[in-house]
Amino acid sequence: MVIGYLKKNKYLKMKRISLFQSLIIVFFGILNTVAAQKGTSELASLGIHIIPYPQEVRLGGDDFILQNGLDIILDKNATSTDLKTAELLKKSLIDDWGLTVNITRENGTKGIVLTREGVGASIKDQGYSLSTGKNGLTILAKDEDGLFYGVQTFLQLIKKHRTGPFVPGMEILDWPDVKIRAAHYDTKHHQDRASYVKSFIRDLAKYKINMLVWEWEDKLAYKSHPEIGAPGAFTMEEMKEFTAYAKDYHIELTPLVQGLGHVSFILKWPQYRDLREVEDSDWEFCPLEEGTYDLLFDLWDEAMEATPGSKYIHIGSDETFELGVCDKCQDKAKEIGNSGLYHLFAEKAAKHLKKSRKVMLWERPMGWENSGSPIKNMEPDKDLVLTEEYHYESPDFKFARQAKNMGFEMFMYDPNPGLEPLFLPYHFKMTSNRISSSPRKVKGSLKDSYDLLTASANSGLFHGMVNTSWDDSGLHNQMWMLSFATSAQYSWNATAPGLEEFENSFFQNYYGPNVKDMEELYELLNEGAYYYAHSMERNVWHHGDIGKTHLPDLPRGQYVEYDQYWNNEYSEIIKRSRTQKESMKRALQIININMGQVERNAYDFEVYQSIAKLIEHTCLTYLDLSELEYTITQAHKNAFSDRAATLRSLEKAELLIGNSLLRREKVFADLVSVWEKTRLPKGMSTPAKKYFFKMDRSRHFANRTPDMSYLIYDEQLLDMEGYLEKLRAYRKSFQLKF
Structure with missing residues (x-):
């Protein structure tokens, strides 16, 4: 990594190594040798655990020592978003390190310089460079997102020392492999408190997640159909507040209100019984009932109203178990197949929604051709954003490439970790659902995610990545944090570090350097x-x-x-x-x-x-x-x-x-x-x-x-x-x- 960096990058000059930095390097000399043998990254060898790990790192130069009266220096023409980034940085330095901090637009090199001026071609979209100096630390970015992400990295670089907090001398050049990095937040069977939602947003932002696909089902107090919202559901005003709060942390809050399938939260109500595909099942809408669209359009319109400024809406629509069962749908399926029914629904939904949003749904690339009932006499709407799995059918991305050539926007679907209650199968899964049948242990969800993301993140086929966290078994949302961080790491940087180092870095990063035996604990749970x-x-x-x-x-x-x-x-x-x-x-x-x-x-x-x-x-x-x-x-x-x-x-x-x-x-x-x-x-x-x-x-x-x-x-x-x-x-x- 370091050698490659030195060969490829000339825009940063190696600074002299400070005495302080020299002492650190000597102190970690033996550790570095062992680390190198194990493939440990440069920063981890210094006890610094960054998630996601930067694309290119070069150690050396002057350390930056954080002192009281520290200035955060913004460009004179910095935007309100840049100012918000500076304010969030100031708050972190005060809360976490007890420093006195000022924000200024005065020219100067002492302190933390946040700038978007003089950006060269080496800085990519959402990317940044970070360099330390004796009197200052500079974060240079092309856009507002990059400046924010540079700050997130800086906050994870700070180390303790008896003389005060400092950042070891280094230069970083960083950018994401995947443009949109989404976490799916499923609250179908529980409702988190508002304070938790905000803390969750902050945690995701720390790891450079920039989209939160919130499957809230009945957790919005719908005004048009008030019976659907559960008691205590968030109001329209509260959802707008969450949306604005997420935006401050460079996260787009994308609503997911299920459409064709997964709609028990709607169809359990007796007044909507006539919209069911099967009279005795509240799971699925009939796609040929006009009332289906009248009702869903009301809910989707409110979802968009609750998330102003967001560019996407997700309509779910997966697991359509009973599709093509009612008399009307059976007749139509003879003409266009069950997949035709699915895409007939999706097309009508998209026609209503795409005037305001990009429409995401759980469909896999070329799924309409590879299903048991291929489409006949119709083609899917190419404005739909495909977010379902593809890799199980074709490890060489055949279907994803085909869909890309057709003009579809696609998201990698990070494999769902599992539906086991209480805890996730991070390290292994069991092959049987009975204790007495001698089940075998097979690859766990961490390795599944690593294999998928490292193989596909740099393929050039995917606009985004979505990590899913299904609430089917009622896990506490905190049990998904390692999964979210894994997706954040390998969709930002698919090449480093290795999975073993990453997991250890997560525990140290998330809980602090004193945490012990976490891998063993996760194995036990x-x-x-x-x-x-x-x-x-x-x-x-x-x-x-x-x-x-x-x-x-x-x-x-x-x-x-x-x-x-x-x-x-x-x-x-x-x-x-x-x-x-x-x-x-x-x-x-x-x-x-x-x-x-x-x-x-x-x-x-x-x-x-x-x-x-x-x-x-x-x-x-x-x-x-x-x-x-x-x-x-x-x-x-x-x-x-x-x-x-x-x-x-x-x-x-x-x-x-x-x-x-x-x-x-x-x-x-x-x-x-x-x-x-x-x-x-x-x-x-x-x-x-x-x-x-x-x-x-x-x-x-x-x-x-x-x-x-x-x-x-x-x-x-x-x-x-x-x-x-x-x-x-x-x-x-x-x-x-x-």
Whole structure:
């Protein structure tokens, strides 16, 4: 990287190396040697962790030492946007480093110079150069975005020293590989608080994400159809405020209001039943009903009104499971195929929307030709922006190239990390949805993203990238941050660093240099989430089958008769529960250590803790049930010889169940309390409006119940309360009679 930089760039001259910088280089000499052997980047070898990593870096020259009374120097003709960037920089330096900072337009070289004057050909769109000097640091950019991104890099370069904060001597030339870098923000099954939305925007901006595709469904208080907006939904004015706030951080807030499919939040309402493709399914609109468009146009118009200045709107429209089923659509499909129906809908939508916005939808390049029902007698609207996957069909970009030649604008679709509840399969995925079937571990989502983005970012075929974060299983949004950062890194710079270094850099960048054992923690939570998902048949339920763990047999009769089956039937999950319990013990140890010493985003560890404790509770519940059967067995054995011992065993059995229920109540209440620090109560009603709950057609894990109890719903199905009541009644009867 450094050699390539020196060969290619002549616009920056190497400055003399300061004594301070020399000491740093000597100090890190051995570390650098080891780092080089492992392929560690230049900045990481100095303990600096930048995301995304700059395109070109050259170390050396004078260090820039930040002192009180620091000036931020703007061009005399700097725009209001440039001034806002300077103000955000000033606030960060005051809040994070306790400095006194001034913003000035006076000419000078001392301080931090933010300039867009005298830009050469080496500075690309959204790009910048950054260079240090003894008395100053200069960020030079071609446009407003580039100046902002240069500032984001500068803020990540600052290091601590006993004499004060400083930036080691260096020169950077940087630009993005992909023009639009989008994060998909899915709030279909929860609503974050306004303060969290703003903090999320700030986090994305730090990593140079410049579009937020917000799938808000019923989280906007629609004026035209007020019943659709959930209780507590953001008002039009609040959404406009979010849009303006995001713009300050160089992020376009793009609304995603689902169109053809995924519309249970609309069609669950009885008054819209006649617009359904299938009368008994609220999942999908009929594309041949004019009322479909009248209703959607109202919602889309409000979505555009709520996001003034944005250039795109996303209409979703994926997973159209029932397309072509109703009588009218069956007849039309004979003429144009199911894909024809899909694009008939998309074309009518685009005709209404593209006067004001570019229209994005979940369609893959050449999907209309490669589907099971190819288009006949019509072509897709070339103004549509294609944002769905393509790489599974053609690793050589055949279909993407074909669509590009036809004139389509396309976004890379960073592979969805997964739909597992609680945590994401960053490091590995499991090949089976049952614990007892010896599942194998395969490549995780981090490697999936890395492989896709590094292969396609420099292909020249894609206008943008979109990372998806589906809310189907109700994860806390903070669990997606590593995924968002991964997409940000490799859509900005697809060549460096390597994946291992990047993950380590993320943890240090996001939590601070004192964070420990994060890769191990993620491995443990990755494994624990699969254990949780596969226990009590949770994942079986999600895929459409019904199943649940059963309770041990209740005792009956005067000799405590029972069917001894439970420990034999559930031997595999009991064994796994013992192992998993120890893993969660280690996870909680790592969490507790970090909670007391991380510099940033400590709240994440509260969420990690709530997840680990829920997984641990699941382990303990299985072990309790195992012990319950053994206790009943002991009661049975003593029934012929020692009635008092039998009674004690029955009382112990009651205590086991009672304590398990109390533990569940506490673990669940603590989890809800932690999660609701950043979000509104799930499925809440207000005095003015009652929440209307209906399970969706796709059986989303998070939509099994209106509230957060979807996380313990499977335990509730066990009815341990009823079991305890019957057990207590049997024990009292036994005590009285015998």
